[in-house]
Amino acid sequence: MKLFPRLFTLLRQGPARWVILLEALWALESAHRLVRRTIFIDYKDTLGRPVNGEVVPEKSTRQAVVHDIRWALTSIERSFFQRYTCLCQSIAAQRMFARRRIPYAVVLGAKLGATPDPRTQGDPMAAHAWVCAGGGVVVGEKERGMFVPVVSYVGNG
Template sequence: MVMPSRPTSTCLWPTSSIAGSLLRLPVERIGDGRLASMIAKIVRHRRDLPLLLEAAAELTAATIAIRCMPFRVILRSAGRAAQQPPSGKAARLAICDRIKWAIGACAPRLPWRPLCFPQGLAAQRMLRRRGVPSVFYYGARIEDEGMSAHVWVCDGERVIVGGKVPADMRVLLRVPPASAEGGCA
């Protein structure tokens, strides 16, 4: 009896595209195809894939750094100055919006569910790489059950990562330290 042949792998992208040639993901090796459907849902356009991969890599690196490195070393890397700022406010806002979207799209889909601290570190590094100055905030507040902490990253007056900051959240740390450029805390 001859069994019908089943393809051994299926590419998610056409092999003629850059993403297809770099990322030939065999569906059978992924398992039941959940990763393939996740990628298809969050990739709006092919141009988004590199940004999503960068966000996933930065979230992974930040999670590992938080678990393996001293806090002062992590903060030292977060405080490095941005290189060559983008020209114009519109360009800066567009970069911030894309990074906010990429971090927000990747974080809930990673198996370890990175929360605000790795998201803030990842966003800070991605913004700095593109020359966008940003401020990393670490805050805490007292609650009935104890203390809760939160991290958020701002570009001037807008929160990029960390969502709405509670009014009773006290800033414990700001990286880089307070300067003339303002912030959103």
């Protein structure tokens, strides 16, 4: 396991990077609690304005901030034992972009006819969430191609 080299890399970061790392950790943990304790319909309106299909906001004038948010969320995901779901990562990214008033879109996609998963009690449907900002995908990009976008929750920051 490459945990220790990753932790040492994180420890060598400067104060500005530490601030965004701590914010990302807090956002991921609060999103994790929200997803585990609340049904989606109760918090979906906090994600943004719903729009059919996938929306990718244009490139931001604050691309460095978009890059830093992506870096912080993926660093925490790779470096710690707890694996956050795609929805938790998307909510955390959404909160970080909204706080900085950067346009974003939380996209929810579905895949019908998926291989039955024992965690979903054999339901042949799968879902995935990803976030677009700054002209590209910030979190959830790897699995995105296997899902059809259903709805985007758009925020203007």
